[in-house]
Amino acid sequence: MKPETxxxxxxxxxxxxLIPYGRVTSYGxxxxxxxxxxxSRMVGYAMNGSHGKDVPAHRVVNRKGLLTGKxxxxxxxxxxxxxxxxxxxxxxxxxxxxxxxxxxPVKEL
DNA sequence: CTCTTGACTGAGG
DNA sequence: GCCTCAGCCAAGA
Numbered sequence: 001m002k003p004e005t006x007x008x009x010x011x012x013x014x015x016x017x018l019i020p021y022g023r024v025t026s027y028g029x030x031x032x033x034x035x036x037x038x039x040s041r042m043v044g045y046a047m048n049g050s051h052g053k054d055v056p057a058h059r060v061v062n063r064k065g066l067l068t069g070k071x072x073x074x075x076x077x078x079x080x081x082x083x084x085x086x087x088x089x090x091x092x093x094x095x096x097x098x099x100x101x102x103x104x105p106v107k108e109l
Numbered sequence: 110c111t112c113t114t115g116a117c118t119g120a121g122g
Numbered sequence: 123g124c125c126t127c128a129g130c131c132a133a134g135a
Contacts, residue, residue, distance in 0.1 A: 008132065027117055037118090038130045044116030045132070062117060069116030 008036070009046040015105055016050065019059045022087040023103035024095055026063045033105040044069060058082040065098030 006014075015030050027043040036042070043060070047069060050057045058079045062068045070079040070093060080090045089096040 028119095031117085036131080039132070040117040041115055041130070042117090042132050045114085047116055050116095057116080060116075063119095067116090072116060 008034070008039070008042060009049055012043050012046040013050060013053055013055045016047075016055045016057060016060060018105065018109065019056055019103055020108075022101070024059045024061055024065070024083070024088060024098070024101045025103045025105065026065075027060060028063055029102075029104050029106065030060065033109070048072065059086075061095060065095035065102075067093040067095070 011034050012030060015033055019025055026040075028037065028040040030043045031037050031040040034043075047055070047057045047060065057069065058067075058073065060069070067079050067083075067090065070077065073079040073082075080093065083090050083095070088101050095101055
């Protein structure tokens with residue numbers, strides 16, 4: 001299929017789906033991979049429609065490893081529990097050893 | 110068309 | 123390292 005036909009949102013979803021199990025990445029990393037490094041906010045904005053799709057949005061956090069989007073997972077600590085169930089240690093909405101779990105699509109793909 | 114909203118980021122103090 | 127400010131840009135009203 002032609003990538004040109006894919007919307008910005010769709011591209012975000014595809015990259016998010018490529019995030020390995022037990023790993024996390026940042027909005028900026030995804031944006032950069034898409035060639036829109038300055039549209040990091042759009043990545044998060046796009047995740048609003050990620051529900052109902054196979055997008056592991058819980059593996060996407062901000063550059064500090066903070067689970068800024070947890071409010072979009074039902075309002076509770078669902079996002080954190082999802083990560084912990086994958087082996088990612090999370091403490092107070094923040095991923096521990098973030099650099100260790102960090103997965104950069106630009107480098108890994 | 111203009112204006113607002115945001116799951117962000119980098120630079121400066 | 124933390125806090126604050128400004129820039130970024132797509133989508134929706």
